[in-house]
Amino acid sequence: MASAIGFLKRNYNIFFPPVAIKNSDVLRFGILGAANIAPLALITPAKSHPDVIIAAVAARDPKKAEAYAKKHGIPIVHKTYDDLIADPSIDCIYNPLPNGLHYEWTMKALKAGKHVLVEKPSTSNAIEAKSLFRHPLANQPNGPIVLEAFHYRFHPAWQFFLTLFDSKDVEHVKVINELFAGAFKKTDIRFVYSLAGGTLMDFGTYALSALRQIFGTEPSSVKSGHYRPMPEGLDKQIDEAIYATYEFPNGGTADITADLQKKLGFRLHLMQLWLAVTLKPKTEQTEDGNEMTVQKEIKFKNYMGPYIYHSIDITTVTEIKDPSNGGKIVKEEKKTERKKVYKWLKDEEGKKGEEWWSTYRHQLEAFVDRIKKREGSGVWVDGEDSIKQMEMIDATYLKVGLPVRPTSKALDSSE
The missing domain is CATH 3.40.50.720 (NAD(P)-binding Rossmann-like Domain)
Structure with missing residues (x-):
C-alpha cells in the first residue's frame, strides 16, 4: 500500500x-x-x-x-x-x-x-x-x-546504474525501444526525410546514446544492420524500424532495436523501453580446487523515463565446476536483486532533487x-x-x- x-x-x-x-x-x-x-x-x-x-x-x-x-x-x-x-x-x-x-x-x-x-x-x-x-x-x-x-542522463537512476559495472567488463548490451503502431501517424514529421526524420533519429538516438554511455567510448564498427522501410506510397528514405549491431574496443558487442510502428503481439506491449547489460564472466579457483564462474546481467526497465517508474534488476549466476571430473557443474545458483532510485543517494547529498523530479x-x-x-x-x-x-x-x-x-x-x- x-x-x-x-x-x-x-x-x-x-x-x-x-x-x-x-x-x-x-x-x-x-x-x-x-x-x-x-x-x-x-x-x-x-x-x-x-x-x-x-x-x-x-x-x-x-x-x-x-x-x-x-x-x-x-x-x-x-x-x-x-x-x-x-x-x-x-x-x-x-x-x-x-x-x-x-x-x-x-x-x-x-x-x-x-x-x-x-x-x-x-x-x-x-x-x-x-x-x-x-x-x-x-x-x-x-x-x-x-x-x-x-x-x-540527468536522472539519479541512470547515474546509479552506471556505477554498477566497469565499462571494460561489458560483454554485450541489448536495447529495445518500441512504440505501438498508430501512436504516430505515418505522415508525422518524424517520418519526413527532408526534416531529418527516421526512427533512428527518434527512439534510436536514445539507444545509441545509452550504448556510448555504457561502454564509455565510441564503437569500433557498425557490424551489421537493417531496417524496415515505410509502407508503399510513403518516404522510402525513412526507417520505420531499425536494427543494428555494434562492436566496441573492449571486444564487447551491442544490439539495438528501435521501432515507432511496432505491431501488437499477443503480449500487447504498447511500449517497451529497456536495456540489458551482460558482463564478462569472471572465473576463479576455490579453496577446494573447483572453478567458480560468476556472471552478471543488469536490466534497466524504462531507462528513458525512470521518474514515472523503473526497475534495475541485477541477476547474478554462479556456477561451480569440478575440473577433475570433466568440468562437471557441482553447484549452480541464480539470484536477482532489484533496485529503484528516485533521488540522489545519501553520499550525494550536495546534489539537488526531489523524488518527483522528472528527468526533464x-x-x-x-x-x-x-x-x-x-x-x-x-x-x-x-x-x-x-x-x-x-x-x-x-x-x-x-x-x-x-x-x-x-x-x-x-x-x-x-x-
Whole structure:
C-alpha cells in the first residue's frame, strides 16, 4: 500500500509540481514552435524552478501560438522565430522544432547571444554538429551555453546504474525501444526525410546514446544492420524500424532495436523501453580446487523515463565446476536483486532533487546551474559528445543502406 501511495504522490507532483517563488535574477525562456513535447520537457518543470520563467513563444502559425500561450500561461507571443530570438528580454531558447530545423535556429539563437536547450538529436548529421558545437561562439569564455537535451542522463537512476559495472567488463548490451503502431501517424514529421526524420533519429538516438554511455567510448564498427522501410506510397528514405549491431574496443558487442510502428503481439506491449547489460564472466579457483564462474546481467526497465517508474534488476549466476571430473557443474545458483532510485543517494547529498523530479526537471536544473556557473550535479552533455553521437547515427544509416539525413542550407562553416 505504501509503495502504491508513493507512486501516486510522485507522479502527481511530476505533472502538478509545487510552484516556486521566482528569484530576481530569473532566466527568461522563449520556445520555438508550439511543440507537444514542451509542456513535459520545459513548461511544467519550470514551474518548480525558482530561476526559470517561460516568457515567450513563437510559431509559424500565429493563431496556434496564441492558443498555445493562453493554454500554458505564456505572456508574450512573437509573430516569428526571428522576433523571438531578437527579443532582448529573452535569455534562453528552447528548440523543439523538427530535427531538420534544429541546426538553423540553434545557430541563429547562438549568434544572438542566447543560451539554447535543443532537443535531441541536436542536428541532422555530423557535418551540422561540427559546425554548431565547434563554432567560436559556442566555445568562447562566458559565451552562450548549448545543450543537447538527452534528459534521461540527468536522472539519479541512470547515474546509479552506471556505477554498477566497469565499462571494460561489458560483454554485450541489448536495447529495445518500441512504440505501438498508430501512436504516430505515418505522415508525422518524424517520418519526413527532408526534416531529418527516421526512427533512428527518434527512439534510436536514445539507444545509441545509452550504448556510448555504457561502454564509455565510441564503437569500433557498425557490424551489421537493417531496417524496415515505410509502407508503399510513403518516404522510402525513412526507417520505420531499425536494427543494428555494434562492436566496441573492449571486444564487447551491442544490439539495438528501435521501432515507432511496432505491431501488437499477443503480449500487447504498447511500449517497451529497456536495456540489458551482460558482463564478462569472471572465473576463479576455490579453496577446494573447483572453478567458480560468476556472471552478471543488469536490466534497466524504462531507462528513458525512470521518474514515472523503473526497475534495475541485477541477476547474478554462479556456477561451480569440478575440473577433475570433466568440468562437471557441482553447484549452480541464480539470484536477482532489484533496485529503484528516485533521488540522489545519501553520499550525494550536495546534489539537488526531489523524488518527483522528472528527468526533464533534473536536466533543467543542470542547464541553469551551468549558465549561472554553479557546481550542480556534474552531469552534462558537451559539444564533442553531441558530435560523436551524430557520427554514430550517420555511420548506422550508411551501414543499413540509407542516406545520411540532409544538411541544412543554412550551414555556417565558420570555426
